[in-house]
Amino acid sequence: MDPRIREHADVIVDHSIDLSAGDDIVIDAHPVSEDLVVALHEAAADRGANPLVVQERLGERFRRAYLRNREEFETPSHVQALYEEMDAYIAIRGSANVTETSDVDPEVTSAYQQAQQPLLNERLSKTWCLTQFPAAANAQLAQMSTEGYENFVWDAVLKDWDAVREHQSQMVEILDPAQEVRIVSGETTDVTMSVAGNETLNDYGEKNLPGGEVFTAPVRDSVEGEVLFDKPLYHQGREVTGVRLRFEDGEVVSHSAEKNEDLLTEVLDTDEGARYLGELGIGMNRDIDRFTYNMLFDEKMGDTVHMAIGRAYEENVGEANEQNESAVHVDMIVDMSEDSYIEVDGEVVQRNGTFVFEDGFED
Structure with a gap:
């Protein structure tokens, strides 16, 4: 086993979830991530914790078979019970075929996601970590060799x-x-939003591993303007490019995409909250220096911002503000490296990717 896999497991249990003796943890992983799952079991044993492996969230072939043969869904109470009992949840991305679910009807996926929302809420209420195993299929999507992708991830x-x-x-x-x-x-792109009363969080490798962003939630009805998301979105096994959204009173009132616009429409039609922004994030990790069609990494890239339509994270929303609720949370990226700036309360704080507290800001 590559020694970096055991290092990865140690970062998860010691830094990201702070695993303790007696903790019951659920590990959600595709079989391609088996080496990391093994390393996590070793780490859990060393710390006296109790691991259980499922494929409830990250399965592919069996999930495709289920979704292509059913149209109406209900929240599974037995899975809900599992999440209620666990102390921590580790989701490991890693795929054998990143396009496995590309032929599932978006309307079916939307219905399934709505039924799964109580499970999502329960997972998010616990200690959790989302990370990546450098599987060959993900390397292929990133247009990298397997070894090159392993180096990139670790x-x-x-x-x-x-x-x-x-x-x-x-x-x-x-x-x-x-x-x-x-x-x-x-x-x-020219969009404004209020963040008054909401909390900005520092993502340094806890819930998301890797980390490398700061993020907050817009006040639900405050977003105004237009955005071109000039980086592609990879969602439900399909690429969506050239997404344009126009906001009025916080709501998406018009939208378009150069490719797979129908999928974008289905996401926006998932529920009422899907047409509002749930997150504004600012990428600050310049070690993530290339786009890989993996939002766990891409949203952290330096010189980018991302905005997510749909669910707002409860931790971001102040007591006086309304949390945007939705079954979806879909991030999309704007390149801020050229002819771009971020303005906070009338003051420019980032220009062409350089922050006001960094060398070169005034150049």
Whole structure:
């Protein structure tokens, strides 16, 4: 076994979820991630915890078979009971075929996601971590060799997360007390939103591993303007490109996409909350230096911002504000490396990817 796999497992249990003796943990993983699952079992044994492996969230072939043969769904009470009893949840991305579910009707997927929402809410209420195993299919999607992708993943995961937290805290200090944020990129993106009363969180490899962003939630009805998401979105096994959204009073009132617009429409029609923004995130991890069609990494890239339609994270939403509820949370990315800036309460805090607290900001 590659020694970095055991290092990866140690980061998960010691840094991301702080595993303790007696903890009951659920590990959700595709079989291609078996080596990391084995390493997690070793780590759990060393710490006196109790692991259970499922494929409830990350299965592919059997999930495709189920969705292609059923149209109406209900929340499975036995799975709900499992999540209620667990202390921590580890989801490991890793695929044998990243397009396995591409021929599932988006309407069916939407109905399934709505039935699964109580399970999602329960998972998010517990200690959790989402990470990646460098499987060959994911390397292929990223247009990288398997070895190159392994190096990419573990370079992003095995970092000094205390140093990352310290660096990113400078942006948290700017954004957390803010009233309004404006994002401008070229002639295609100009959007404003209130973040007043909401909390900015510092992602340094805990819930998401790798980390490398700061993120908050817009006030639900405050988003105004237009956005071109100029990085592709890979969702439900299909690529969606050139997504354009126009917001009025927080709601998406018009949308388009250059490719697979029908899938975008189905996502927006999932429920009422799917037409509102649930997250604004600012990528700050410059070790993630290439786009890989994997949002766990892509949203953390330096010189980017991302916005998620759908569910807002409860931790981001202040007591006086409304949490946007939805069965979906779909991130999309804007490149901020050229002819772009982020403005907070009328002051430019990032220009062409460089933050106000970094060298070169005034150049």
